[in-house]
Amino acid sequence: MHNGQEHIENQKSAADATGQAGTPRLRRMFVQDGQNVIQMLELFTQDLQESGYRRAGLDNAFRAVHSLKSEAAFLDFHEIHDNAHEFESLLQQLRDRNLHEGAALDEEALQIMADAVGSLTRVTQAKLNVLGVTPEIDTSSPDRHSDLHDVRGRSANLSVYDKAFQDLSETERDIVRESLRRGDVPYLIACRISDPEHLGYPRLFLIINNLETVCTVIRTMPDFESLEKYTGGVFKALVAASCSEEDLYDALDVDQVHAIDIEAVDRDQLLNLHRQGSTESSVSMAERESISLDLSPRRYAAMSLYSDELFFQIREAMQIANRAIPPSPELRQALRAAETLASRVNETVLDTSLVPVSSVIEPMYQLVAEMCSSSGKHARLNVTGESERVFLPVADVISEILLHLVRNSVDHGIESPSERTQAGKSVEARIDIQVQRRGESLELRFRDDGRGVDEQAVQDLAAGQPRSASEHGFEVEIDEHTAPPSAPRIDVLGTIVRPGFSTVPEPGPVSGRGVGLDAVHHAVETLLSGTLTLNNSPGHGAEFVMVLPASTRLLTVLVFESGEKSIAVPSCQVSDTFPLDLGRIGTDANGEYFYRMSDGVVRLFVVGGATIPDSASETNHTYGILLQVADRMGIILADRLVSEEVIVRHDADRRRVYSKTLDRDVDLFIPVRI
Structure with missing residues (x-):
């Protein structure tokens, strides 16, 4: 178990020494989230203009901007934080209008939203430029496209063992x-x-x-x-x-x-x-404790994907063989041996993607210290189980979850020193994070000894009756009317994680718009297919319990739209994207499409019911996605490039993935052969 004070002092010393708050993990998360938010907001404003108001899209934009604001605040990126806060105010105004699905916005409202998106995009991209990141996909215009392969190839990716x-x-x-x-x-x-x-x-x-x-x-x-x-x-x-x-x-x-x-x-x-460096060449492989391989992120992602698919393809082949004909003992034995070997390869590759939970929790000590310093409160963070290891994508999601929970706890859950003294509590509050493995799942518990959730107040507010409430400290005005004792009890957790639910009359710079707990619930149950429960003790604290599946996988995908379908393809198999020159499209003797490139002819795949526009059309918005599988090339026709994003893949449904940008499941296309 780790006591927080030593970690807090170490974190503050590190921040003072470098002149910059945060950790490499949080800066990496900011880079990833910053790119995603830019793409998502462009899509959000485009959908507002073309399809009208959509509550799911609004909630998704709220979560993304709120997460970016939280990371920017922690990293002392003040201009981004302030712009994100102002953008949240616009989103709140839109939410307060209670528009029906598909409602059209007037030109003035659309222009105000577009200007706000432009402002937030500019300051975010400026910081990304300083951090060495260039835009990956331009979804705003078919005339301005990005070479994905070139963008990925420009990453320096240093290592201390260079x-x-x-x-x-x-x-x-x-x-x-x-x-x-x-x-x-x-x-x-x-x-x-x-x-x-x-x-x-x-x-x-x-x-x-x-x-x-x-x-x-x-x-x-x-x-x-x-x-x-x-x-x-x-x-x-x-x-x-x-x-x-x-x-x-x-x-x-x-x-x-x-x-x-x-x-x-x-x-x-x-x-x-x-x-x-001086001894490595003279030490035999057997004498070394570890070795390192020089793999680009692209090749490593491909290796992980192929080992994953190999295992499941062999398992599927066994099931087909058993259904079709009774396989011979020799075939059954060969397939079982292949499945075992594929499983071992898969486990070995995936094991290299595990990171200790301590790397996720480390920045939280500094966050607690900084928030306490600015609010005049006192709190100590205590952690158990930080040696547990999780897959990197899960670690990033957990880091985002903890950012929201810590900010919510210190800002609202934990009382001021005078309030704690009056309540007979220690002036220094306690925040506990406990991590433990439970079978095939990882259990994460986050608790504090603050106010807890005022369940009656939440029920009254949900029923439309104003009352002094404290949803982790959120205060509103009181009147003499309360819910009758016979009123049916509501689901407290389901209410406080509802998008936009907040009992704060005026939101502050940290929280109060009903986004933080919504983002936690969304991350746990939608992104990771986990469960979130609340153990509440009014006046004594609250505990959030998250149970996360351990079998999730990291996969970076390019999401695009083709015909009536939204599809994701692994980015490690994408070599380039470009507007199609319709004059280069032809058909062979079998009626199959091909595309003439400068160095040869490549097969063109038309999926999702898409159609190839007339070459005489003046408005061609069609893209080509160039894929490479082994030494073979192929092109997928796409009507629109949506985003490149990191998704979490689940064993339960290997052909569908959740797109954070589109806020829905999309088909996953993995070209094993071209």
């Missing part, structure tokens, strides 16, 4: 020791040059000079003497800095420089890197 820095010289190690004695923070830096052949040398020369003005440069790859020979690839540098990461980004923010990636390095790991 081989380029595993053989530091003694002089370089002395520089490291001296920098660390001064209290500097070591970083690995990477970036790319857009035109390396003509601009590589002058740009890298300028970058190194800029870095030397704000930090100590320990080593660069390529080194200074080799800069004139630089012809492309990732430029890397190992530095030690007392400045903030923002200052490092500014030093690298040179024309034609993109995909900037900065990663803080653990001091002990840095000092040990030379030993890893």
Whole structure:
């Protein structure tokens, strides 16, 4: 069990040292969520204009913006937080109008919403640009499209075990020791040059000079003497800095420089890197405790997908063989052996995607400390079971869930010091997070010893009767009328997680719009197919219990619309997207479509009842999605690209996935062969 105070102090020290709040995990979540929110809001405004008001779309936009606001607040991205808060106000105004499904908005309302989306998009994309992220898919116009393969290929993806820095010289190690004695923070830096052949040398020369003005440069790859020979690839540098990461980004923010990636390095790991590099080649495989493989995220995703599909394809083949004809003993034995081997491969690959829950909970210590500091409250976070491991996609969702629960607890559930003293409680409140494995599920318990949920007040408010209420501390006015004792009891949890349910008369900058608990419920039960329950003790605290299936899988997909269907295809199999030139489409002797590309002919698949527009049409909004499976290529016709997003895949339904952008299930298409 971990006591929170030591973690809080460590987190605050780390934040002071780097000049930036948060952790790499939360910054990575912000990058992912920021991209998703931009795409989702573009789709939301487009749907408002084309299809009218849709409550599910409004609720989905509310959750996404609220999550982005929470992450921005924690990372001290104030402009994004303020813009997101203003956008929430617009969404609340739209919600308060109680429009019927499909209701059309007037031009002024649509323009106000579009302007707000544009403002939030600009400030969010500006921060993403600083973090080295470019827009992945432009859903706003068929004339402006994105090369997905190129975007993914620009990611630097540093690792503290980068081989380029595993053989530091003694002089370089002395520089490291001296920098660390001064209290500097070591970083690995990477970036790319857009035109390396003509601009590589002058740009890298300028970058190194800029870095030397704000930090100590320990080593660069390529080194200074080799800069004139630089012809492309990732430029890397190992530095030690007392400045903030923002200052490092500014030093690298040179024309034609993109995909900037900065990663803080653990001091002990840095000092040990030379030993890893100098001894690795002389140690046999059997003598090593671990080995590392150099795989791009794209290839790793493909490996995970193929191992997953291999196992289920063999299992399906066994079921077909048993139904069709009684298989021979030899065939049955061969299929069982193949299933066992595929299962072992699948388990080995998936095991590499497990991360400890502690990596998810770590940022919460700092969040509790900062919220208590700003509110004048006192609370201690205590954690048990943090050594349990979960799949990376589940870990990211849990991190988002905990952000909402911690903010809700400190802002509303926990009383002020004077209130706690009057209630006979310790001035310091207690927040407990407990994680434990229960069979095939992971149980996550979040509790505090604050006010709890005033169930009668929630019932009165749900029945339309104003009353002093405290839904985790939410206060409203009181009158003399209360619900009769005979009134039927409502589902308290089902009420407080309802989109828009709030007892706060005026929402504050942290919460009060009825989004946080809705987002928790949505994440647990819709995204992860888990269950959420509430154990409530009015006046003594509340406990949220989440039971999450352990068999979820990470999959990044490209969601698109074709004909009457919405479809998702694994991004690791997508090589490019582009507007189709209808003049290049033809048919072969069998009536099959093909597409003439510059280097050959590729099969064109038309799915979902889609039709190919007349080549004479002046309004062609048709896209091609270029797929690569092994050494074969194919193109899927798409009427609209929706988004690229990370989804959680479940064993129970392997051909349908939930799209967060569309807020509904879509077909999953996995091209095993082309």
